[in-house]
Amino acid sequence: MSIKTTMSNSYFELIRSGINTTYQDKGRENLYHIGIPYSGAMDNRNFLLANKLVNNSLNSPVVEFAYQGPYLKYKGDKISIAVTGDVIFKIIKNGVEIIGDCYESYQIESGDEIDIISTNKTIYGYLAVGGEIDVKFQWESCSINTKAKIGSNNGKKLENNQTIKLLKLNSNKDKKKLDYINSKVENIRVIKGTNFNYFSEEGKQNFFEKKFIVSKLSDRMGMRLKGNKIDNIVNTNIKSEGLVRGVIQVPPDGNPIIMLSDHGTIGGYPKIGVVASVDYDRLVQISPGSKIKFTEIKLTDAETLFKLYEMDTDNLLRQI
Amino acid sequence: MINKILNLGDSALYCDFGQEVNKEVNSKVIKYFYSIKKSNIEGITNLTPSYNKLIISFNLSITNFKKVKKEIEMLNFDYKNKIINKEIQIPVCCEDSFSLDIKRLEKKLNLKSEQILEKFFNKKYFCYMTGFIAGMPFLGDLEENMRANRLETPRVKVPKGSIGLTEQFANVYTFESPGGWNIIGNTPLNIFDSLNESEPNLINAGDTVIFKEISYNEHKNYNE
Numbered sequence: 001m002s003i004k005t006t007m008s009n010s011y012f013e014l015i016r017s018g019i020n021t022t023y024q025d026k027g028r029e030n031l032y033h034i035g036i037p038y039s040g041a042m043d044n045r046n047f048l049l050a051n052k053l054v055n056n057s058l059n060s061p062v063v064e065f066a067y068q069g070p071y072l073k074y075k076g077d078k079i080s081i082a083v084t085g086d087v088i089f090k091i092i093k094n095g096v097e098i099i100g101d102c103y104e105s106y107q108i109e110s111g112d113e114i115d116i117i118s119t120n121k122t123i124y125g126y127l128a129v130g131g132e133i134d135v136k137f138q139w140e141s142c143s144i145n146t147k148a149k150i151g152s153n154n155g156k157k158l159e160n161n162q163t164i165k166l167l168k169l170n171s172n173k174d175k176k177k178l179d180y181i182n183s184k185v186e187n188i189r190v191i192k193g194t195n196f197n198y199f200s201e202e203g204k205q206n207f208f209e210k211k212f213i214v215s216k217l218s219d220r221m222g223m224r225l226k227g228n229k230i231d232n233i234v235n236t237n238i239k240s241e242g243l244v245r246g247v248i249q250v251p252p253d254g255n256p257i258i259m260l261s262d263h264g265t266i267g268g269y270p271k272i273g274v275v276a277s278v279d280y281d282r283l284v285q286i287s288p289g290s291k292i293k294f295t296e297i298k299l300t301d302a303e304t305l306f307k308l309y310e311m312d313t314d315n316l317l318r319q320i
Numbered sequence: 321m322i323n324k325i326l327n328l329g330d331s332a333l334y335c336d337f338g339q340e341v342n343k344e345v346n347s348k349v350i351k352y353f354y355s356i357k358k359s360n361i362e363g364i365t366n367l368t369p370s371y372n373k374l375i376i377s378f379n380l381s382i383t384n385f386k387k388v389k390k391e392i393e394m395l396n397f398d399y400k401n402k403i404i405n406k407e408i409q410i411p412v413c414c415e416d417s418f419s420l421d422i423k424r425l426e427k428k429l430n431l432k433s434e435q436i437l438e439k440f441f442n443k444k445y446f447c448y449m450t451g452f453i454a455g456m457p458f459l460g461d462l463e464e465n466m467r468a469n470r471l472e473t474p475r476v477k478v479p480k481g482s483i484g485l486t487e488q489f490a491n492v493y494t495f496e497s498p499g500g501w502n503i504i505g506n507t508p509l510n511i512f513d514s515l516n517e518s519e520p521n522l523i524n525a526g527d528t529v530i531f532k533e534i535s536y537n538e539h540k541n542y543n544e
């Protein structure tokens with residue numbers, strides 16, 4: 001399906017940038033060997049839904065925010081916007097406040113303001129605008145990786161008072177809506193890691209039986225956990241080797257760290273497990289202070305469940 | 321040959337080349353890396369060669385562990401295939417303001433700073449891998465008596481261009497980053513250039529590196 005667009009001089013003014021506000025798309029591939037991770041939208045399902053709600057192609061750049069979103073003032077031609085995730089926001093039209101609903105598109109006109117107040121019980125939310133945001137691409141992706149200073153906006157978070165320029169606007173601004181609730185989970189399925197046997201019997205048992213608490217020291221690179229220490233009985237260091245998204249490393253202090261989308265590509269701590277792909281979108285949304293519990297899953301089951309999750313996402317996209 | 325292939329989660333293969341860390345094992349890893357890169361096996365999204373492992377990430381929407389493993393095992397692999405490598409010279413200034421951990425190393429290694437630097441500069445290094453942060457090369461091998469552990473408490477910020485030592489390896493911090501290696505100097509040379517998308521890394525796995533000592537003024541006025 002081709003999307004009809006018109007050229008634009010429209011833009012958003014960022015009166016407040018929010019916390020960890022970045023441009024993201026699906027990220028970049030084939031760069032692990034030089035030390036560059038995927039990056040990309042943390043919660044892929046909410047990223048795709050946001051784009052579909054405003055009639056964009058699914059891999060269009062969106063605005064990702066964590067905890068608190070941006071406050072934006074719009075100048076330009078009529079446009080549609082949508083917010084996804086578990087987000088509290090309002091739209092201000094001529095001084096009148098409208099409480100916004102996630103998974104629903106809204107028409108915005110010049111002078112309107114959007115206040116994305118906060119995420120509710122999760123971390124990440126997405127703002128999609130019906131059109132093409134003026135972003136820079138590096139290795140075919142606009143995704144901002146603030147650690148390596150790669151991607152759009154010179155690899156930096158969006159800041160107060162900057163603008164989000166729109167190159168094109170979609171002609172179709174029809175109201176779109178999806179009946180969907182962004183559910184939160186605390187049970188995360190994990191496949192045993194390559195160093196699972198480095199840990200004591202008690203440690204292995206604790207890993208799959210006890211709950212962990214998500215630490216405040218968590219970001220797009222990794223999620224740090226606290227709980228019953230996981231004792232290493234073989235070696236607390238391994239020869240540095242590649243990491244992937246979802247790998248759970250256990251450093252000498254016994255507190256697991258989960259590698260997330262902006263992770264360092266190489267690491268030297270033993271890998272106790274890897275989060276099943278089916279649970280990645282929900283994992284990244286677990287906020288600091290929350291409890292998390294790991295359940296073991298076999299490879300073939302993880303593969304089947306991922307297929308079902310993808311079908312479910314496709315179904316949701318079709319409903320829009 | 322690859323000793324064994326395991327799954328790392330549901331979207332990656334863990335190719336194990338054994339426990340040894342040496343040039344021979346690593347050269348095998350690098351040769352596999354280039355062969356697989358050229359092979360265009362469906363669904364592969366990333367390859368991470370390291371000292372003695374190769375991790376192959378794939379898109380679970382397109383393929384799966386079993387399929388990729390079979391393709392890798394069937395791959396027509398030629399060991400005689402030569403790695404194309406370059407020799408790169410890296411200018412390094414070891415002036416006090418750059419050699420943040422030289423005093424610590426003197427104590428740890430029981431060597432004078434002149435001896436440490438002499439041993440460091442008088443050597444050709446082999447690049448085992450790049451990564452951790454974008455473009456960071458892992459270079460070996462340092463002599464036995466030059467090997468020290470990481471700092472007990474890593475620095476929050478290691479300056480860009482810092483040259484670090486840990487165990488048998490030297491590295492270069494390609495941009496400012498947290499890190500725990502023992503810093504002995506600084507290079508003004510840009511090791512990673514994100515604007516050069518086809519060749520962002522100055523140093524790649526398999527390359528040879530020589531460090532050349534420069535003065536503070538040469539560092540300050542360095543022009544690439």
